[in-house]
Amino acid sequence: MATSLMAFKSSIGRRALEPPAPVPIAHKPSRSCLNLRRTRSSRITCDYSCFEVRDVTYRPPGTQISLLSAVNFSLPEKSFGLIFGRSGSGKTTLLQLLAGLSKPTSGSIYIQRYGNDGNPNQSPEFLPPERVGIVFQFPERYFVADNVLEEVTFGWPRQRGDLQFKEHLALRLQRAINWVGLNGISLDKDPHTLSGGYKRRLALAIQLVQTPDLLILDEPLAGLDWKARADVVKLLKFLKKELTVLVVSHDLKELATLVDRSWRMEMGGVLREEPLPI
């Protein structure tokens, strides 16, 4: 792939391109979101929020083909959701809508805050694309920089900011590097010379510096050896404590211990909540 195209593909995973879809006017409380909170903690002690997808359909512009058919689901904050299903069923298409890379043809994607009683306690909010980080399948194919530091900070503002702003960026960088366990690696290292597992850590760090609320990963274990796969699973277990994670994967057994909620995507873009078939 030409370098310029690689840079473009990489950059679309790093920043928002399109304005968010309108927030629904009439909103029904999501009981399923509350139920999941109850199973994760016997006593609900504070407000919480859920990422919610309501009646989302998608038809690529200029076509008559519906790739997603009235998709509905909720994912509470700091939980781990997994979508599985046959190749070509529409999983990646759904992730792209959540990341704001395409707009739903109809339906809405938003964040809803709930009170202790399980009822919404404020109006639904847009899910702005800058609050979503997406790691594509084989993210290392889209690395563009000559060293780790430039790869992580690609797309950051280059103009002279004040000291406070620079300190803020430096803290974000340090936190992301620590979270993914890249602190033992020189920031001067060429990203292409890293091992498979470290390349995935770097791809995660690129998203985490943006401090997303929702982290989306498309086949995070694909193409890795057994040790790197185990490392990535361990890392996702840690990240789940810090933010909400939504994964598309065929590697159900390896991810099973992390999963709070799972859905099968059926051909034609029909999503159904279903336990993992393992």
Ligand SMILES: Nc1ncnc2c1ncn2[C@@H]1O[C@H](COP(=O)(O)OP(=O)(O)OP(=O)(O)O)[C@@H](O)[C@H]1O
């Ligand atoms: N812009 C488009 N126009 C027409 N069809 C499309 C477009 N984008 C994707 N498709 C088709 O939509 C279907 C769903 O694709 P998608 O990549 O979302 O599936 P998937 O479930 O993620 O598959 P995989 O597991 O192989 O990644 C496929 O048949 C694909 O060819």
